[in-house]
Amino acid sequence: xxxxxxxxxxxxxxxxxxxxxxxxxxxxxxxxxxxxxxxxxxxxxxxxxxxxxxxxxxxxxxxxxxxxxxxxxxxxxxxxxx
Numbered sequence: 001x002x003x004x005x006x007x008x009x010x011x012x013x014x015x016x017x018x019x020x021x022x023x024x025x026x027x028x029x030x031x032x033x034x035x036x037x038x039x040x041x042x043x044x045x046x047x048x049x050x051x052x053x054x055x056x057x058x059x060x061x062x063x064x065x066x067x068x069x070x071x072x073x074x075x076x077x078x079x080x081x082x
Contacts, residue, residue, distance in 0.1 A: 024052060026048065029048055032055075033047045036050060036051060040070040040071070042066065046062075046067050049062075050071045053075075054074055059076045059081060061076060061077070062076075062077070063077065
């Protein structure tokens with residue numbers, strides 16, 4: 001990982017605007033995420049992303065090894081997604 005030069009930030013925001021980003025109300029996720037977090041013994045904050053991935057039938061890109069070990073089907077290293 002490196003540092004982003006100030007002049008590159010506009011390009012990053014331009015790219016972000018082209019991504020298929022949708023908003024999800026956290027109230028739709030909290031119950032499932034909390035139960036998964038308790039069962040897995042992992043912080044609920046991280047598991048919200050897992051819960052969303054499960055519902056959207058996709059995966060989460062993460063460098064968090066513990067999260068990947070807890071949810072190997074849904075959490076992958078960024079370089080393993082593709």
